[in-house]
Amino acid sequence: MTDGADLDRLRSLRGIKWARDGGDMLAAWVADMDFLPAPVAIEAVRGVAERGDFGYSRHAVSRIPEVWADWQERHHGWRPDVGRLRLFADVLHPIDLALWLHTEPGDGIVLLTPIYPPFIHAAEHGGRRLIDCRLDLDGWRLDAERLEACIDDRTRAILTCNPHNPTGRVFDRSELEAIAEVAERHDLLILSDEIWADLLHPGTKHLPMALVSPEAAARTVTISAASKSFNLAGLRTAIAHVGHQGVADAFDAMPSHALGGLSTPGLEATLACWTEGEPWLAEVRQHLTAQRDHLARRLARDLPAVGFQLPEATYLNWLDCNPLGLGSEPTALFREHGVALSPGSDFGSHGLGWVRLNVATSREILDQIIDRMVAAVASATRAATT
Template structure:
């Protein structure tokens, strides 16, 4: 029996929100940029947060919560992944975890591999940790994108100490297959280097794809890897500030344990409440969201074909972020700038994701079909 797709909130209700997506631009702009979604919260999360407010439970996060056990059960159900709750440690958000792990496994000046086009904070976090970015772009063909394993091997051989893996990949929506991840683990193990895997989009893996946690891809992955994730992308909880690191072997676990306690103190108690509710009781809501995103990725494909025929878009396998090539339209390196000025639609500029993003834009399809249709129609008017 198929799951009914989740309905987004109406536009007038969304404009009452005060988060970045709805507050950054004037009311005549349709925001399809930052990774927030336009759906009501999962009922279990609303209940958990409301109950906490009623009892005044707004203090510091304790050192032990139910979040590790809740995530371990969720990971087993959704991914077939056996997580040891004792090897789950919380922090404020995924990129804070990435920054602290980079500090723990590198020295200032060390080189760190990134795979553009990729989530812009992957570049910025290296500035924060005083490490040097080594770019090994994704390989692209008619079927999509893939890691350049030969290029990664060469970069490690040339002295890179770590790699930031986006799994699933943002912005392309690529779900890296098990054998690719297993070979990546073997390469890192051979060079004595580290893989830090951002897996925040994993719960949003779409029909037809299978998510493989990096730490479960091969025996070597456990020895060289760290996974960072959160309920925040799937359940729209970014403002509640709760993420966590997962390890699967003693060596990486000792490194995570060595991170200062202050990093763990920054976890929000409300984020813990929401994460536990999401992992314990959010499956049905998540399935409905996935059903909506599955429809929306193909709706975007059809809308672009109708209204912006010069655009090139291959629907991704995970998440609600669409990577669209608009270079054929002649709108310059950053078509999102023209689209914002002239169509009043806010997208993420492609060049923010690396030089490979010139002529591209990232479109957030985590909304209702009416808003998505209106946005692409506006963009299409510029192409006429």
């Protein structure tokens, strides 16, 4: 299952994860998996190439909405209204557009922090105001009172991702209801990025925001893609369910090509994954859970000072390195020892001293990553005591 996660192949790739640093660096930062993508996706792209099928195509575009609706129903018990589905080049595309169209300079956009860095840019762009609602440090739960207290009279939207990046939390019904209630009281648009919903660890269940209540569904734009779960980020295909009528009208009022068109390989690969990708995904999930548990065991044994709460979803792991005394940017030291991690500071001010570690690789590479981190901490400790 971990086919392709070997250093020779990874170092030959042109994608940013491994190519950015090159050399001997071990890449555990951006959210791509080291395995080959789902074979059905590779077959789909190969089929397009072998047929020379590069002409204008309606095949996948016309099928994906139904296929995604089926997928949602099978996996999450939600049957989206196909008439409200729109295709986009990536998940951030409808997010940026909806915020741009729905808000004005000075308007506030709530983020549940720490948070995926592009959300910070989306919320601050064009004179909008980021409203920082911190999740509880203990368990990464949403504090409904804190959320309510954050809202001011120019708050217009809440941008969430569930499952949550970087903490790996899967919000439960009570937390989602709290978001929906606050949104209802203050007439907020809810942008619910559910791109990670298919990479759950055992024992958790994803509840789509649109299922929380009819009122929540009518103020939510839900966005998803096959890119995380099937390892297709470069293929640029995403889907949004535009439940919020104002945003739907704003999208529809745009010139017909302003939303962009999509490329056949990405569409065909996405279609293949959502129709035939389940067995592969089940194996990936098992492996990712084993990787998470292995990381937890090794941290407890070799870096016990590092703060770590088991993620419920994703292959991202959010580590508090503050107790190590490495300062606010510990990634610098880890880089010197050959490991590229995502700097916590990119995820907002609550991320200072934290790092995000991507375990979607082979066991062997994960062990090398941890060994290097252990060596880095040992060298810093030696330097501090001599």
